[in-house]
Amino acid sequence: MTDGHDHDGDPSDDRTPGVPRLGRDEQPAVYGPDYDDAAERPVDPVSRADCPTEAAGEPVADGGESAGGAPSGLQADGGTAATGGDDLDPANYDAVDVFDGGALDLRDGSDSCYKCTSCDTSCPVAEVDDSFPGPKFQGPEQWRLKRKEDHDIDASITDCSNCMRCDDACPSSVPLSQMHNEARGEFVAEQMAKLSTEYVRNRILSNYRFFAAIASKTPRLANFVTGLGVTKWVGEKLLGITSEREFPDFAQQTFREWWRDRGGARVENPDERVAYFHGCYSNYNTPEVGKAMVRVYESFGYEVMVPPQKCSGTPMFANGMLDDARRHAETNVESLVAAIGDGADIIASCTSCSLSLRQEYPELFDLHGIDDVAEHTFEALEYLRIHEDIDAALADADVDERAFAYHAPCHARNQGLARQAIEAFDAVEDVTVEDVGDSCSGISGTYGWKAEKYDYSMEIGAEMFEHMEAAEGEVGMTECPTCAMQMEHGTGYEVQHPLQLLEAALVD
Amino acid sequence: MAITSDVIVVGGGLAGVTAALSAAGAGVDVRLISHKQSTLAQASGLVDALGYVPHVRADAGEDPTATPTAGRTGVRDRPDPEGPLPDPFAAIDRLPADHPYRLVGADALREGLALFDETVPGYRGAHTDRNALLPTFGGTVKPTARYPDAAAAGLASDDRPMLVVGFRSLSGFDARQVADHLDAAGVPFPVAGAEVAFPAAFRDDAKVTRFARALDHDEPVGGTPARRALTETVKPHLDAVEAGAERVGFPAFLGDDAAPEVRADVADRLGADVFEIPMGPPSLPGLRLVDRLYEALDEAGVRYETGVPVVGRDLAGGGDATGRVERLRVDRKGTAVPYAADAVVLATGGLVGKGIDSDRDGVREPVLGCHVPQPEERYEWYVDDAFGDQPYARFGVRADDELRPLGPDGGVQYPNVHVAGATLGGADVAREKSASGVSLATGLVAGRTAAAEVTQ
Known part of the structure; x- marks a missing residue:
């Protein structure tokens, strides 16, 4: 028993x-x-x-x-x-019924919520955006509302950045981000005008790979075009993609x-x-x-x-x-x-x-x-770290003195990986990797690219920028490419991936 | 290759953090893993030790499996608990023999509190063995051993006139009810409650964390800086209490990062002392306490990770007679990752924190599968009197005096595991007001004995 x-x-x-x-x-x-x-x-x-x-x-x-x-x-x-x-031609999209009449039964998750609001407290968007009702509403409360007929998904679901910090915060294992993903999918499929600027813009941002694949055919031209003021101007005016950010180079x-x-x-x-x-x-x-x-x-x-x-x-x-x-x-x-x-x-x-x-x-x-x-x-x-004696390998490594300001991405945090870079590089002599705190970087993939979210994105990131400036290292480090964009954008630092430091330390 | 540490602490609450600090203090390499962010953030931030010695059914004594109970205890039969106790240490001997305090002794509680005092700045109560009496947001008075600076001006033993302020948008806190309850409890000072509108255009269901941030940054609300706007709203009500309020209690939202500054500023503008009354979640005193404790883990060199549940354990030698836990298996989103350690501290919480789990078939400790004594018959888990001596409240893992878990035969189940906090059975912490103290005392001992295991 x-x-x-x-x-x-x-x-x-x-x-x-x-x-x-x-x-x-x-x-x-x-x-x-x-x-x-x-x-x-x-x-x-x-x-x-x-x-x-x-x-x-x-x-x-x-x-x-x-x-x-x-x-x-x-x-x-x-x-x-x-x-x-x-499938690279959006016209040929082969639609698949992802949620067949709401087949995902999230009742258990909804019932597990005891309204402690830990998710709301952990939500970086709710902290800066007073109009956003927070993950508890978007998740279990909205799920329950939807059990009744004639309730649309609240449009505020599109304000969620999908950082998924609420999952980690919930002491009751409510599948919050799953609920958000389901609600957002339903909202976009059934309530969002497919010809709206917002839909087109979001579709473009989501399908980054499609455009990157084309741009990479002629990277110099692509970098030239995306760097043009007129491109950014058009992006902002026509599509609502912020002109504050530099497009990443191909x-x-x-x-x-x-x-x-x-x-x-x-x-x-x-x-x-x-x-x-x-x-x-x-x-x-x-x-x-x-x-x-x-x-x-x-x-x-x-x-x-x-x-x-x-x-x-x-x-x-x-x-x-x-x-x-x-x-x-x-x-x-x-x-x-x-x-x-x-x-x-x-x-x-x-x-x-x-x-x-x-x-x-x-x-x-x-x-x-x-x-x-x-x-x-x-x-x-x-x-x-699981399969090799990485601590021993790193302890023997010989690298020039260097210092990094490390930011743990929210999505690393959710896999229990928020501290692993700090721990692993602790073993390397002459290398300092300093944690810049547990805040969200604020960009959350496409969120910070949206013109109407740019200011929120920077407000969320402010704490991280501050801590980066205060850290000893003048080079940033993170696993997430868009967090890296935000770190660079907010501080001007070059940002590296932990693998690059591993390479410097372990590969001749 | 597994991720290797000397001691692994499972659980990120007060007991887990205390165990980790205690073990790290003994010089071993400690890793703390926690399934979720600490639910300590939902707690009041008050640190109780022992406020009451409740009556225990004579037939139950030390045996939670004693039967029968169902329907036998009526409200009319319930004797009053002994308390509020002036001195928690002196009452420990009157607790049942299998209570965690009886296992580790009054000195462990003293040392646990001392470790807390060293670790967490901004708390009071260390100057005396005696309990302090603090108002709660239900209007009761709670005996507690340590309390934050922010709550200090609210002491019920202080006889200065008190105003309690509530806000219309904070439906969980009714200032007039708090004041009436305090009055009915016979506090030695005049007290009144006033409900005002928070002077700002926040959304109707804004969280206290939002107010706290506005006060932290002194954000302009409706053109006026938040702190001034708040005090101007409250000032006209100072005379609501007889002789004029000399101290004003707010729901706990007076700033987060800049809390001391906010409190001083508001007090200065009001011309009265200011204090916070702990609220339900989200609880700023709880959030602040968690921040301090995790900073202390960092400083002590404890490695910690959250978001990862322990889903299994491997015994040494594939499960030979020793029963030593060699590795824990930690789930990272569907992948079970091995973590090796010489000793393990189990501080996963109790029935509320899910460190003890139950369903129709029984009560379990789900992480390591420690034995949890319980009546065979499910109807014997509880009594009809909701506030009576509930057997389930004392369900949990039983342990020896080194806090090693005891199996069904009374022998040690896992010799290198030490159990701490609410995972231990034998205490009815809600009725005793002893949850924090049990965590501190047993966390201290579990961390120390685990470290001793390693250095042996």
Whole structure:
């Protein structure tokens, strides 16, 4: 009666590694109707991973993205099998019913709320935006309201930045961000005018990958154009994208181009494989982070795979574009399940990407193998700390004296990773990494890019800017690409990823 | 390779933080992991030790599994508890023998409070063994051992006339009710309550944290700086109390980061002492206390992480007779990550904090699976008298005097685990007003014995 470990005997725990459990799609629905499209899909994970894609053709922007060096089980193209069609053209979007008549039953979560308002206290938006009613209203209260007919989703749901700090704050494990994501998805699908500037703008911001892929074809031209005053002026006036920020520069060579030119992996090791989920930003904007990942992992003897992949969906969740997110998730899950089948664990360098794979995917989508993807996903430094004696390696490292002002992204915080960089680099002589506090940076992906949110974004970030200035280091450090943008924007500091310091410390 | 520490403390409340500081003070490497942000942030910020010795059913004595109870205790039969106690230390011997205080002794409570005093600046009460009496937002008077500076001017033993101010938008705090209750409790001073409108255009359901921030920054509200606007609204009511208020109690929202400055400024403008009455959540005194405690963890070199629940444990040698916990498995969004340690402190909270869990089939300690004694029959978990001696209130893990958990046979279940705070059974902390003291005393001992395990 007092043994809390009866789940240890669950036979489903004794699975062959790499063979996914049945998705919820393939099991009898617990709560009501499930997705219609699920039944039509093949369910055998092995044949699914090996079968050629049903895509009509290779997507234009993915043409250069061959997965050189990846084990044979992986598809060489962008892997659009699940939806079919050329999904880079918004006109060809293949809409999927994500929430079939409200099939997600969040009653338990709603009932668990005892109104302590810890979520509201933790909400960085509610702190600066008096018109925002806070996560408790957006979550359990709105969920209950919606049980009655004729209640629209309150428009304030679009003011939530999806930092997800409320999840971590709730002592009762109410799935707040899941409720917000569901409500926002419903609001955007049913109540938002599809021709409104806001919708178009949010769609553009969400589909950053689409535009980045095009811009990266001609990075110099793209950087020139985005740097023009007129571009920013048009962005603000026409689309409501703030002109206060500098658009991020596109790299001359994407990470995937570099990977291909390099000839893929330089270490072969079937026993220790990792599949790198680089995300959009490391690919198009900061390939040095991706290169650092590869070099650091290879120095520990890992075979790195770079499977086909799309956007993790983070900006899409934050803007309620759940159809877009699901389509990308289908590709990601399919190719990552295949990588797991090849013996790999999944490594992300962006903490929003890893959180998306670990939490939002299983919460919001029913896809084959989705729980396996969540279970096998790790942040880059996290994985090394679990599997290698990183403290000893770092203690022996010889690096020039340097100091960093480190900011833990909200999405790292949510994975219990807020302190890991501080802890790991504590071992390195001559290196100081100082935590600039537990506030949100304020940009929250696309939030701080919206003209009407820019001031709030900077107000939220003010504490972080102050603490950065007060810290010894003149270089910033964070895992999140948009937090890095905000840190740079607020202080003028150059900002690095922990992997870059790892590379400097551990790779000759 | 697991993430390795000498001591892992599971739980981020007062007991967990105290255990971590106590172990770190002994020179070992400590890691604190907490499932969620500390719920201490919801607490009043008052640190009680022992306010009452409640009556315990004679037939129950030290045995929570004693039966039968259902329907046997009527309100009319309930004897008054002994208290409020002037001296918490002197009453410890009158508690049941398996009470956590009896396991660790009055000296552990003294040392726990001393550690708290060293750690948290801005608290009072250390000058005496005696309890202070503080007004609560229900209008009762609570015996407490330590209290924040912000509450000091509200002491019920002080005979200066008191005004309690409430705000229309703060529906959880009724100033006139607070004043009436205090009066009915026989406090030795005249007291009156006044309800005013907060002079600002905040949203109707604005949280106290919003008011606190406005006062911190002295934000202009309706053209007037917040602190001046607040005092001008309150000033006309100072005479509502007989002889004129010499001290004014506010719901606890007088600033967050700049609280002492806000309080001094408001007092200066009112020409009266100012104090805060702790509220329900969000509780600024609780939030401030958490901030101080986590700063102290940082200074002591304790590593901590939140947002990660412990979901399992591996025993040494695959579960041989020693029962030593070798590794904890910590869930990071679906991935179980191993954490190794020589000793573990379990301070996950009680029935409210979910460190003790229950359903129709029984009561469990869900993290390590420690034994929780309980009546077989679910109807014996409680008595009909809501405020009576409820067996469930004392449910929890039983421990030896080193706070190691005891199994069903009475032997030590996990020799390198030490249990602290509300996870321990045997105390009815709500009726005793002893929750903080139990956490401090047992946290201190659990941290110390865990550290001793390592250095051996």
